Amino acid sequence: MHPLYRFDQSAPVVADPAALTDEHIAAYHRDGFLAVEGVLTPAEVESAKAALADLLYFRVPDAERVVQPEPAIKDLWPSFSPDQKADATRKLFRFIEFEPRLKSLAVEHPAIQALLTRLLGGEAPVLIQDMALLKPPHIGTEKPWHQDMAYFTWGPPEKVIGVWIALDAATAENGCMHVLPGTHTEGARPHFHLRDCQLADAAVDVERDVLVPLAPGGALFFSSLLHHGTPPNQSPHRRWALQYHYRAASATPVTRDEHAALFFDGDLYAGCLGG
Numbered sequence: 001m002h003p004l005y006r007f008d009q010s011a012p013v014v015a016d017p018a019a020l021t022d023e024h025i026a027a028y029h030r031d032g033f034l035a036v037e038g039v040l041t042p043a044e045v046e047s048a049k050a051a052l053a054d055l056l057y058f059r060v061p062d063a064e065r066v067v068q069p070e071p072a073i074k075d076l077w078p079s080f081s082p083d084q085k086a087d088a089t090r091k092l093f094r095f096i097e098f099e100p101r102l103k104s105l106a107v108e109h110p111a112i113q114a115l116l117t118r119l120l121g122g123e124a125p126v127l128i129q130d131m132a133l134l135k136p137p138h139i140g141t142e143k144p145w146h147q148d149m150a151y152f153t154w155g156p157p158e159k160v161i162g163v164w165i166a167l168d169a170a171t172a173e174n175g176c177m178h179v180l181p182g183t184h185t186e187g188a189r190p191h192f193h194l195r196d197c198q199l200a201d202a203a204v205d206v207e208r209d210v211l212v213p214l215a216p217g218g219a220l221f222f223s224s225l226l227h228h229g230t231p232p233n234q235s236p237h238r239r240w241a242l243q244y245h246y247r248a249a250s251a252t253p254v255t256r257d258e259h260a261a262l263f264f265d266g267d268l269y270a271g272c273l274g275g
C-alpha cells in the first residue's frame with residue numbers, strides 16, 4: 001500500500017471503441033477522462049512494442065538521445081549491457097520523427113483520431129508531444145500526482161488532451177494510471193519540484209482516487225487539468241505505455257506570463273516549464 005494512492009475503486013471502462021456513445025463523451029467532460037479497451041488491435045500493440053524495442057536496443061540512429069534511465073540506476077547506466085538498459089529505462093521521449101510506426105499510431109490511427117475529434121467538439125487534433133513510459137519491474141519509479149497542463153504551452157486547457165495507451169497489461173500492482181475524477185473542473189493548481197514536478201502531496205484528494213487498469217491496447221483519454229499519477233512498480237512485471245498529447249487545431253500558444261497566471265503560488269511561478 002502507498003499513502004498517496006487508493007487501490008479499492010476502479011474507473012468504468014468502455015469495452016470497445018465501437019461501443020462509444022454520446023453519454024461516454026458527456027462522461028469525459030464530467031469526469032475529465034474516458035478509458036476504452038481495444039483501441040489498438042493485438043497486431044498494433046506488437047508493432048508498437050517492436051518499435052520501442054528497436055529504440056531501446058539502439059537499432060535506430062539517434063535512439064540514445066531519446067532514452068531516459070530510471071534515476072535509481074543512473075550512475076550504473078554506462079556500464080549496463082543492452083538487456084540491462086532495456087530493463088532499466090524510465091522513459092523514451094520525442095521519437096516520432098525517426099520512428100514511423102509510432103508516428104503512424106500518433107497521427108493516423110482511425111479510432112484514436114475519431115475519438116479525439118469527438119472529445120474536442122469536432123476539431124482536428126494536432127500532436128504536441130510523444131513519449132513512452134516503461135515503468136520497469138521492481139525499480140519503476142512513481143510519477144507523482146500532477147496536471148499535464150503544468151508542462152504545456154498551448155491553451156486553453158480544455159483544448160489539450162492526453163492519450164495514454166497500455167502496451168502491457170497495466171495493473172494495480174505494476175503502476176497503472178490513477179485519476180481523481182472531476183478535478184479538471186477545479187482549475188490549475190500550483191506544482192512544485194519535489195520528487196518530480198508535481199502537486200503538493202497534501203493538495204491531493206486521495207479519497208477520490210480511482211484506478212484505471214487496462215489490457216494491452218486499452219487507452220485512457222484525459223483532460224490536461226485532470227489530477228493523475230502512477231505509483232511505483234514494485235512488481236516483477238514491466239508496464240510499457242505510450243503517451244501522446246494533442247491540442248485542438250484552434251488552440252493557441254500560451255506565453256510564460258500566461259502560464260504563470262495559471263500556475264502560481266503567491267508571487268512565484270508554480271508550473272513545470274523550464275527556464
Ligand SMILES: O=C(O)CCC(=O)C(=O)O
Binds near residue numbers: 133148175229243
Ligand atoms: O505512465 C506513467 O507512469 C505516468 C504518465 C504521466 O502521467 C506523465 O508522464 O505525465
